[in-house]
Amino acid sequence: AQSVTQPDIHITVSEGASLELRCNYSYGATPYLFWYVQSPGQGLQLLLKYFSGDTLVQGIKGFEAEFKRSQSSFNLRKPSVHWSDAAEYFCAVGGNAGGTSYGKLTFGQGTILTVHP
Amino acid sequence: DVKVTQSSRYLVKRTGEKVFLECVQDMDHENMFWYRQDPGLGLRLIYFSYDVKMKEKGDIPEGYSVSREKKERFSLILESASTNQTSMYLCASSLLSGWVKPYEQYFGPGTRLTVT
Numbered sequence: 352a353q354s355v356t357q358p359d360i361h362i363t364v365s366e367g368a369s370l371e372l373r374c375n376y377s378y379g380a381t382p383y384l385f386w387y388v389q390s391p392g393q394g395l396q397l398l399l400k401y402f403s404g405d406t407l408v409q410g411i412k413g414f415e416a417e418f419k420r421s422q423s424s425f426n427l428r429k430p431s432v433h434w435s436d437a438a439e440y441f442c443a444v445g446g447n448a449g450g451t452s453y454g455k456l457t458f459g460q461g462t463i464l465t466v467h468p
Numbered sequence: 469d470v471k472v473t474q475s476s477r478y479l480v481k482r483t484g485e486k487v488f489l490e491c492v493q494d495m496d497h498e499n500m501f502w503y504r505q506d507p508g509l510g511l512r513l514i515y516f517s518y519d520v521k522m523k524e525k526g527d528i529p530e531g532y533s534v535s536r537e538k539k540e541r542f543s544l545i546l547e548s549a550s551t552n553q554t555s556m557y558l559c560a561s562s563l564l565s566g567w568v569k570p571y572e573q574y575f576g577p578g579t580r581l582t583v584t
Binding site for chain 2: 385387397400445455
C-alpha cells in the first residue's frame with residue numbers, strides 16, 4: 352500500500368528566510384509525486400509535480416522540490432519565504448502500478464507553515 | 469480556469485439526518501472525488517467516480533454513499549449523520565486521460581459540516 356509521511360506538523364519561519372518541508376513516501380514502483388497548498392478557507396491548489404525526468408522540479412510561487420529515490424523523499428523548498436506563503440502544505444503520491452488508478456492520490460498529514468514578519 | 473463549486477461552505481445538521489453535499493465542476497472532467505479532511509490526518513478519500521453512474525470506494529467509504537447522474541455533478545450522501553462525521557469535506561475533479569493528468573486534481577473550497 353502506498354503512504355506519505357510529513358514529519359513536521361507545524362513549521363515557523365521568519366519572512367525572507369529559506370524553507371524546506373519534508374515528505375517521505377512509500378510506493379512500489381516509480382511514483383508520481385505532488386505538493387498541494389491550502390490557504391486559509393480555501394481548497395487545495397497544485398504547487399508542483401514530479402512524474403519522470405529531471406528530479407528537481409519547479410512550481411508556482413517560486414517553490415521547487417527534489418525527488419530523491421534513494422531516500423524516498425520529495426522535499427519542498429523555497430529560498431525566501433513571503434508572508435503570503437503561510438498556509439498548509441500537503442504532499443501526495445500516486446501512480447499506475449497495478450493498473451488504472453483513475454488518479455487516486457494518497458495524501459500526507461499536512462504541514463502548517465507560519466511566517467513571522 | 470477550472471472551477472469546482474460546493475453547495476455550502478458551512479452546514480450544521482442533527483444526528484440521524486440525511487445530508488447531501490453537492491459538487492459541480494465546469495471543465496468537463498471525467499474524474500470526481502470526495503475527501504474528508506481532519507487535523508493531523510490529512511485528506512482521506514471517501515469515494516470517487518470516473519464516469520456518469522460509475523463509483524468506486526475510497527479508503528473510508530463507511531457511512532457514506534455517492535451519486536453521479538450527470539458528468540458535472542457529484543453528490544456525497546450521509547445516510548444517517550453521526551457526530552464522528554463532523555469534518556471538512558472537499559470535492560475535486562480531474563481529467564481521466566493521460567498518465568499524469570488524472571492526478572492533477574482541482575479542488576473546491578470545501579464544506580465544513582458539523583453534526584450535533
